[in-house]
Amino acid sequence: MTDEEFMHQALIQAKKARDLGEVPIGAVIVLNGRILATGCNSVITNCDPTAHAEIQAIRQASKIISNYRLIETELFVTVEPCVMCAGAIIHSRIKRIVFGASEHRTGGISSVYSVLQDGILNHTTQVTSGILEAECRQLMQDFFKQRREEQKIQREKIKQITRKSTDG
Numbered sequence: 001m002t003d004e005e006f007m008h009q010a011l012i013q014a015k016k017a018r019d020l021g022e023v024p025i026g027a028v029i030v031l032n033g034r035i036l037a038t039g040c041n042s043v044i045t046n047c048d049p050t051a052h053a054e055i056q057a058i059r060q061a062s063k064i065i066s067n068y069r070l071i072e073t074e075l076f077v078t079v080e081p082c083v084m085c086a087g088a089i090i091h092s093r094i095k096r097i098v099f100g101a102s103e104h105r106t107g108g109i110s111s112v113y114s115v116l117q118d119g120i121l122n123h124t125t126q127v128t129s130g131i132l133e134a135e136c137r138q139l140m141q142d143f144f145k146q147r148r149e150e151q152k153i154q155r156e157k158i159k160q161i162t163r164k165s166t167d168g
């Protein structure tokens with residue numbers, strides 16, 4: 001399978017997150033050209049601020065191969081990992097990461113920090129970015145647009161209720 005095909009699988013995970021009401025980010029971990037584990041962002045569902053898609057996939061992959069090192073694996077994720085996930089990528093010794101859209105506010109790979117490639121740590125991870133970028137970005141933009149609209153409707157409802165109660 002190509003990078004695009006694996007990223008497509010990560011996008012399926014991202015849509016799973018969206019359908020749970022989570023920020024739509026998905027990940028898959030690949031070993032020897034096959035998908036070993038998947039993860040979708042589940043922070044709200046799990047009441048767990050560390051339940052990012054990458055962490056979910058790393059936990060599952062480690063369990064499956066009964067090893068806390070994920071040497072020789074590749075991580076595909078729809079959005080640039082944050083600093084926490086970049087740290088987890090280092091701890092798990094993932095060989096290569098591939099992400100779709102850059103995250104200009106929190107990205108820990110190239111946008112805000114370069115945790116994996118600043119040359120300070122011994123382990124370096126190969127990085128590829130921009131795979132299916134438009135699709136990954138669109139999914140995020142649609143999600144936040146819809147959420148803003150829902151919040152607006154909610155505010156209007158509250159306004160109407162308070163108006164009614166002061167009229168009566």
Ligand SMILES: [Zn+2]
Pocket residue numbers: 052054081082083084085086
């Ligand atoms: Zn993260």
